[in-house]
Amino acid sequence: MHTSMWSNPKVRFGVVVVGFFVFLAVLGPWLTDTVLGMDPRANDTSAIASPPSAEHWLGTTQFGQDVLAQLIAGARGSMFVGVLAALIGTALAIAFGVTAGYFGGTVDHVLNFVTNLFMVMPVLPLIFIVSGYLRGTGLAMIAVIIGVFGWAGGARTLRAQTLSVRNRDFVLGMRMLGESQPRLIAVEVLPHLTGWIASMFLGAMIGAILAEAGLAFLGISDSGSISWGSMIQAAQSQSAVMRGLWWWFVPPGLCIALIGTAAAMINFGVDELANPKLRAATRRVVRRTRRVERAVAAEGGAA
Template structure:
């Protein structure tokens, strides 16, 4: 299954882009310090709002700060929020949705009520209100807020899938043989939900990065943190679009777009492998292509 997953160009390209940004987030400070030799917070008074040049490859901001150094430093903040929010949201969705679909009965009623309660809540206004009251608490709190309010849709999906898997003959037979619920959930039900969980996690990464950028754009973020969202916010406050300082807001916006594209491509690849209909269609296309190639070579 892993070999089939990595064979598709969508998954390979998406994973390569995600791996690049993860490595950039991890080693970004070392790159700025030792390779570029630039502090992302330092002000170069001789290069105020300078366009890209050999000295500043992506130009500088209105305050003389190097845009490339800030983009590299911002990768850590944005990726941290995306991965932490996705981890928290996916974990809560699994802990709520899978037991609800497996155990049914009173457990399903209670967990389903909790899911429906969060599902009907206006998530975006709640995030804005909570983040506004906790303004200045940093990226940790933003990631936790996004994760805590963004799990209900995934939990509803996992509940339906767990309900379907737990009703299959092999699970019912193992229940009759006296297999413990813990083993059935972890070794029989969850492996059939890996495609859905992976898709939820990737969707959570996109949502976390977008939410952080949106909150920072609205001014509900830690002004001392460097992220792609705070870069776009600073560019908006200084009217970079109207003044033609495209090099200030294009790099962080392009990074956010690449993260979303990469996660979407990986999601498509996982869906093609986990969805039997798509997998069968993919195999038929490959078989037909090979047949046409063989016929063309013989001709």
């Protein structure tokens, strides 16, 4: 990662948190089996709905399942849905938005019509309907559904940015030299959209994690898979809130909130580095805050 970007505390915080959850998603089975020695689906009848303890660090569920083991296993399910849905949605947004913005004319009209059609669709109800119809097909299908219905907003943004980039001198110059259209898009246009694409991917990933959690909470998900959403749904169905079993639903909720905050921090940090006006405004705010702090300290010392 670029040094100036890594020096931004927001980016550091976001990357560390997202990297931690990616680590859990990749090595989750090894952690639960080897390190914890617990199966997320195993039932410990001697510890039913027990609070956090030395044996079960985050307590157990109503069924005697270890919450920590389920939390680690759920990281893989939720991150899988988030990353796959974001990849599909971002790829469709690039295909429709960049192509429409670069070629213009009839291609733009046709692709923009399809984009607008998806924009006006009630996305969340459609996801619920399709997911309910394909119930029990697994997290991969849930991710595909979320990705297919969630790309239109990003495509509109990329189209607008591509319309600006395609008319710049370096693109026009390469076009006059006879460069092929695919190479112009891949080498000259897309590199100037990487900030937007990265921001779009992170937003899509968080949106997909939240959408999967919402589907699981409503019972429209794969009951055989473990995710943070399915943990919250199981806690809700067993009245964990009413019974005070906070250790069952609070950890997955905190994980979702934490990864959402981390992605937002990365976006804010990248925006500050990519946007000179925003970076200058941030420095002005910092300087003004320091002046106020020094003035308050001086007044306190005089008193």
